[in-house]
Amino acid sequence: MDRIDAMRLFTRVADRRSFTEAAHDLGIPRSTATQVIQQLESRLGVSLLQRTTRTVRPTLDGEAYYRRCLAILDDIEDAEGAFRGAAPKGMLRVEVQGTIARHFLLPDLPDFLEAYPGIEIAMSESDRWVDVIREGVDCVLRYGSLPDSDLVARKVATLERITCAAPAYLRRYGRPQTPDDLVHHRAVGIRLVTTGALTPFEFVHAGSVKQVELSTPFSATGTETFRSAVLLELGLAQMPVFHVERDLAEGKLVRVLADYKVPSAPVSVLYPRSRQLSPRVRLFIDWVVQRFAGSRSAP
Known part of the structure; x- marks a missing residue:
């Protein structure tokens, strides 16, 4: 099993919290899954998974590696999809402030997901400053003034x-x-x-x-x-x-x-400067801009 397939296996084990279920999903023996993860941990020199009799969960190193794996696998999927002319698909990780999400995004989110059934959205809520690269976040939606950072900030609205x-x-x-x-x-x-x-x-x-x-x-x-x-x-x-x-x-x-x-205060969407926007992230950002286009902006 090559490194990319090993990454896919590792993320599946982390998601399913089970070697048995992850192996079943990928159509491989459980013993093979266990061996591949052991080889991966040996190559990296860290323990990625904490194993108990009932469940498997990522260690702190495993969480960090999991986020990097997701970003790499998503980039591969986007690159191959672009050449196939395929519709955007994959996981979209978004960080928002809760009130912004509930008022402006969630009411129309079913329409977005229906239009792009291959996209899955994992939305987390907080007001903290997110390290998008380390945490594997695709974009962040923030209300209010922004601290200096290396992120690209696109203002989508100015609210009264x-x-x-x-x-x-x-x-x-x-x-x-x-x-x-x-x-x-x-x-x-x-x-x-x-x-x-x-x-x-x-x-x-x-x-x-x-x-x-x-x-x-x-x-x-x-x-x-x-x-x-x-x-x-x-x-x-x-x-x-x-x-x-x-x-x-x-x-x-x-x-x-x-x-x-x-x-008044701005609402901005932020994303990494160093990474080419994937089709699904670009679609989501354009959709967010449209959602705020009809919002009550400051005069």
Whole structure:
């Protein structure tokens, strides 16, 4: 068995968590599968799989090798498919922020998968900064400003943000009329996962952005927890409109300081600069751009 076939076997064992099932899938004896993995581990000089009486799972080295194998096997599949004129297929690994995925992507995702039945999407949710090369991620969708990196960043939308609060909070603390009134108020804060820094309150004034400091007794890194805290009357917040549109319509939240514009925030799709985009990644990115084309962008 050559190296490529050994990689295919290893990824199948890692996926199935079983030598027996992986061997059955590939139509080879279990003893052959075991021998090939042992030879692979010997050549690499590391243990790739942790074996117990009930299951098999990748070690830390195995996880890293698994991600690299997937990327290599996908590249081979893409190269051969291009010459055959085949429809794009294979696993597409995407990292997104949960609220972005649920609001903009998931509603139309069935249509994408129906149009390209050979593509499988593995979508993970987080706000952390992802090492796309090491973790084998094809592309990342992010809301907000981006740190410097070697990734290509393509802006797909600019979303409106507003200042808002729960009605009960405003009855208790009063409704601010200008940003100067915020000295008497408290905020629900959102912190960056990458640095832990608290995102400041900002307003556009005379063509420049002015930051306002508020007492922030509670802050969160997760967007759903952030929103829940605002609904629980813990303070004012600045949030993207799409995230609270229903809450505003139902009267659970109220917009304040409407005459003082909050800086808008971009949504970007990121992918490795050093790698040629595979057909399925290119298709997905173009589809994402279309999904945001009809979204509510900042004026």
